[in-house]
Each structure stands twice: as structure tokens, then as C-alpha cells.
Amino acid sequence: MSEDGGATPAPYVLDVSVLTAITRGDYGIMTFILGLDASGQPLVIPALAIAGASLDLRSDDTEAILHGLERLESVMIAPLRDAEQAVRLAAVIAKTGLDPWDAHVAAVADAAVCPILTLDGARWREHAADLDEPLHFIEIAEPDEPPGGPGPRALGALGGTRSRHLVYLLPCFCSEP
Amino acid sequence: MSDRKIRVTVTIDPHLAAYAERLVEAGKAPSVSAVVNDALEAERQRDQKARRLWREAAERADPDKVARMLAHVEAQAAQLPASHRYR
Numbered sequence: 001m002s003e004d005g006g007a008t009p010a011p012y013v014l015d016v017s018v019l020t021a022i023t024r025g026d027y028g029i030m031t032f033i034l035g036l037d038a039s040g041q042p043l044v045i046p047a048l049a050i051a052g053a054s055l056d057l058r059s060d061d062t063e064a065i066l067h068g069l070e071r072l073e074s075v076m077i078a079p080l081r082d083a084e085q086a087v088r089l090a091a092v093i094a095k096t097g098l099d100p101w102d103a104h105v106a107a108v109a110d111a112a113v114c115p116i117l118t119l120d121g122a123r124w125r126e127h128a129a130d131l132d133e134p135l136h137f138i139e140i141a142e143p144d145e146p147p148g149g150p151g152p153r154a155l156g157a158l159g160g161t162r163s164r165h166l167v168y169l170l171p172c173f174c175s176e177p
Numbered sequence: 178m179s180d181r182k183i184r185v186t187v188t189i190d191p192h193l194a195a196y197a198e199r200l201v202e203a204g205k206a207p208s209v210s211a212v213v214n215d216a217l218e219a220e221r222q223r224d225q226k227a228r229r230l231w232r233e234a235a236e237r238a239d240p241d242k243v244a245r246m247l248a249h250v251e252a253q254a255a256q257l258p259a260s261h262r263y264r
Binding site for chain 1: 231
């Protein structure tokens, strides 16, 4: 029996750095996200983070890529729903000094007790203790097998569950309906 | 698939119904059905484009690199407190 006893994994909250890579058409990051989706890992995308990632890139392709992201089975958009959430966002901005889009990521992660998925670990390390409860984050990186670090061989990565899902389940999204 | 149109009953917002009617009255569309048909076709093409872009990414990405990134993320997730790992 697995350690989690069959529990659902907590969602990852995607931050602006990840969404920016996706909107720029980064093949590796897009395929990485497809892999997470194929493995059933829930992903939450704060609406303001989409705005932040779209600031400099507003082409038809950007819109289509974001549309495709929203269509993924495991993806859920977190809107700024009402006045209470807007006020809470303002409080997070005041406490952290983050931009509204990053603050929305922090607010969602804090309220939902979820880790932030980022390409910019340094940014979240700096703000990890800004709120009442610590923010946890996971950094997307390709480690060069550091001594004693979580290198892919030590983890058996290529035989891992998600790797197999990546190979077999990508066609679910990529095939024509 | 047959090209013959099929009849469906749908419910739409009043302002969209009014918009479709205006297009017909202005001679921009032959019928409300044509407006709805065109809108669905545009949505289908939007989905198709999104699917193509994501498929191309999956085809061009380095699968070993992606697998290493996934493994690295899994390793970090395993270190999180239980409150942040499971529901």
C-alpha cells in the first residue's frame, strides 16, 4: 500500500514563471505540464498569474496555448471570485510586497494549503515566511546529479510512474476528438 | 460524417440571442442557426489550434529531460509536510 493510502495529491499552484515559459512555447515545460496532467496531478492556475504571464506576449498562439492549458483535465483556474478574496489579496500584497499576480499565487497557495510550482525558487524562498503560515514551493529544474542531491538516477526517474504515464497518456490530449 | 444539418435545441443568453438576430437583420448572416453554427466552428478551430500547439511541444521536447524534471519535482514533493502533499 502506498504511503498516501490512496489520497488525492494536493494541487500544485502554477506561478507566473511557469506560465510565462508555457506562453512562450517552451517545449520542455509544456511537456512537463502534460506529464503532470497525465499522472493525475491537480494543477491550479490563479487567474491573475495568467494576466502576469500574458503581459508581454499577447499573440494568437499565446491565447491558443493558454486555451489548451485550460482544457487539460487536471487544470483548474482559480478566479478572484468576490470582495472577500479581493481584500485578502490586498492583504497578501501588503504583507509580501509582491506584484498582484505573484500575490494571487501566494494567496491561493496559502488558502488552499498547496505548494507553489515555480521555475524561480529564489523568488519564493525570499517570501516563504512572509505570511502567517510558511509558503512551500517546488522548483522545476533539471538537476545535474549533484553529489548527494536528488539526481534522477538515485530516484529511478526513468522507470517512475509519471514517466510511464508521460509516454502512454500524452495521446489522450493530443488526439483529435 | 454526413453534411446534412441536424436540429438541436439550445438555450442561450438573451443578449447573445439579440446579437444573432441583429446580424441576421443587418444581412451579415443568413439565419440565427448560421450564427450559432459559425460560433461553434470558430470554437472547434480554437480547440484544434491549441491541440496542435501542445502536440508539437510534446513531439519536440526532449523526453529524458522532461523525465528528469518530473523526477526532481517528485523528490521535492516527497519532502513537503503531509498537509501540502495530500487531500
